[in-house]
Amino acid sequence: MKKFKIIFSIIFLFFCIHLLSAKEIKLKIIETSDIHGNYFPYDFLNDTPGKGSLARIETYIQQQRDIYGKNLLLFDAGDFLQGQPTSYYYNFIDTVSPHLGARILNYMDYDAAVPGNHDIETGHSVYDRYFTQCKFPYLGANIINTSTGNPYLKPYHIFVREGVKIAVLGLLTPRIPYWLPKDLWSGLQFDDMQESIRKWLPIIREKEKADIIIGLFHSGEKPKSGNVKFEENTSFLIARDIPGFDIILLGHDHNALCRTITNKNGEKVLLLNPGSQGLNIARAEIIIEKKRNTLISKSISGALINTSNCGIDSAFMAQFSTAYDTIQKFSNSPVGTLTQTISTRDSYFGPSAFCDFINQLQLKISGADISFTAPLFFDTEIKAGKIFLRDMFKLYKYENRLHTMLLTGKEIKGYLEHSYSLWTNQMQSPEDDLLLFDNQYTGINKKLLYNSYNFDSAMGIKYTVDVTKPYGNKINIISMSDGSSFDLDKTYKVAINSYRANGDDGMLIKGAGIPKEKIKDRIVKTSDNDLRSDIMQYIHQKGTITPECKNEWKFIPEEWVAPAIERNRNDLFGNISITNKPSINVH
Incomplete structure (x- = not known):
């Protein structure tokens, strides 16, 4: 009996020591973002094997999952429903079958996601149907239902793994009303991200008592301007100025990022962005020590994983064959026939058949006097010969609609002044x-300061652009x-x-005034x-299309511009000649 008591006491002592000792829990967080319809390892736009x-x-x-099991959490940071025929087909063509995107994310066992601006661009009928088919929560604390005043989507979600409470707060860039027609987001408002966080973060802390707080944001790292309220890219500002987050998983700006910063309270915050197209995966590893229900310590590290080193999952391909x-x-x-190859490359150095083709069609469709367009893809071409539906995605990247507006001649000039200020330097010498160019990139890695979709040129008027003159x-x-x-x-x-026509790029507001x-x-x-x-x-109605460059504008002075074009063409694309050299009648 005495022996039994001793054994029992030893067992009890070990049990008490176990209760009092800290328990180590390891968690794995994985983020994707800005997939833009790149579900399969195939580039449907160019009809070739694809990356990511x-x-x-x-x-x-x-x-x-073989290593972490249920302790792996998988999130997506938006812009999932736009960019390839894969998403377009199930957005607008087959609206009866379960959406392919929802089927895939359910199959991959995603835990939560936030919508991006291009998801909202698909319209209520698409994203509402898609949200209901996803078997995980879509989050959006700052997407407000105007009829109720409450969030349209769940603001946050709590995950519990081995006693560790992980809170994920989801937000979307509030610039939607500046970019998209109201009918696409009717009944919604998009609150400032920082204001929304200041509302929900205390609730997560005090009510939920989360051990780990993660921000899941469709908003890039740093703002483009000094306008903080309703800023497009505000993830860095939130991480720095609003203490409470351990990790911010971000997207939207397509810039792959793994960076730890120190917030204003001296606490470390990990920022992760996998970039776009599934070329990278962002991952965080968390090690938690808890004694009973008390958090003793936590360590967090992050990394980007290049998916070129990942094989193609055969079960995935079979499931969705x-x-x-x-x-x-x-x-x-098949859509029609093109009599000559068109490329966006010429569009940066003068009028191009690519942009003029779109402008001509916009004029014919609208009956307008003047048309504006830009190269929406930085570098793409459509080859002469038969053209197919996939080529239409290269010709026009986004699901924009065509508006006809009334502008005065002075406003048209101001619009163009602003556009060309975004892509041309003020030359001081030949x-x-x-x-x-962005001064961060030099030599063979030169990069334009702004995205090419901001570079509008016009058709319907003849004009010159003097690159020696100021804005x-x-x-x-x-x-x-x-x-x-x-x-x-x-x-x-x-x-x-x-x-x-929604004005956010500055052409109408800053340029036209x-x-x-x-x-x-x-x-x-x-x-x-x-x-x-x-x-x-x-x-499709015309059958055969002959795109031509109308040469209705040009850069001057030509003796300065010509050698600069050759140099800058090499900077961007290597030593490739220009298809068109503009010459307009200025008399």
């Missing part, structure tokens, strides 16, 4: 760059394209896409369909 994709990401995830074949057939649907004096509009006079005081009908709240009053007509669909229908 969820099929490769699944390989890595399965490997990690029917959908893959459907998309392949859809992408290869040795200077024509294009406006406000670059543009000289000579006449209408038919030779008739152009009047700064006259009102013209202008074809413009819905993104521009139209107050944001007055822009909608200038819109006299809006297309029913997205521009890509309208263009595709036009080409």
Whole structure:
């Protein structure tokens, strides 16, 4: 009996020691973002094997699930439903079958996600259907239902793993109303991210008593301007200025990032962004020590995993083989014939057949006097010969609609002044760059300061761009394209896409000088369909299309511009000649 008591006492002592000792819990956090329809390892736009994709990401995830089991949490930071025929088909063509995107994320066992601006761009009928088909929560603390005043989506979610409480707070960039037509987000408002966080973070701390707090944001790292309220990219500011987050998983700006910063309280915050297209995976490893219910310590580390080293998951491909074949057939649907190859490359150095082709179609579709467009893809081409539905995604990247607006001649000039200020340097000598480069990138890695989709040029008018002049004096509009006079005081009908017509890029607000709240009053007509669909229908009706460069504008002085073009073309694309050398009649 005495022996039994001793044994029992020893067992009890060990049990008490076990209770009093700290327990170590290891967690793995994986983030994807800005997949943009790149579900399969195939580039449907160019009809070639592709990089990145969820099929490769699944390989890595399965490997990690074997190690971490339920302690692995998988999140997506938005812009999932736009960019490839894969998503477009299930957004707008087959609206009866379960959405392929939802099926894939359910199969991969995602734990939570936030929508991106391009997800909202698909419209209520698409994203509402998609959200209901996902078997995990879509989060959006700052997406407010205007009829109730409550979040339209769940603001945050709590996960419990081995007694560790992980809170994930989801937010979306609030710039939606500045980018997208209101009917796409009717009944919603998008609150400032920092204000929303200051509301919800105390609730997560005090009510939920989370051990780990993660921000899941569709908002890039750093702001583009000093405007903090309703800023597009504010993840860094939140990490620095609002203590409480352990990790911020971000997306939207497509810039891969793994960085630890110190917030204003001296605490470390890990920032992770996997970039886009599934080319990288962002992962965080968390080691927690808890004694009973008390957090003793936590350590957090992060890394980016390049998916080129991940094989293609065969089970994934087998699971979705029917959908893959459907998309392949859809992408290869014939649309018409192109008599010559068009490329966006010429668009940075003068008028191009690529942009002029879109402008011509916009003029014909809208009946406007003048049209604006930009190269939405930085570097793409559509080859001469038969063209297919997949080529329409290269011709027009986004699901923008076409607006017809009323602008005065003075406003048109101001619009162009702002556009060209975003992509041309003010040259001081023939040795200077024509294009406006980001000074962070030099040598063979030169990069434009702004994205090419900001570089609008016009059709319907003849004009010159003097790159030796400052903002406000670059543009000289000579006449209408038919030779008739152009009047700064006259009102013209202008074809413009819905993104521009919402004013956020500055062309209408800063350039044309139209107050944001007055822009909608200038819109006299809006297309029913997205521009890509309208263009595709036009080409299909015509059968054979002969794109041509109209040469309605040019850079001057030509003796400075010509050598600068050759240098800058090499900087961007290597030693490749320009298809078109503009020459307009300026008399």
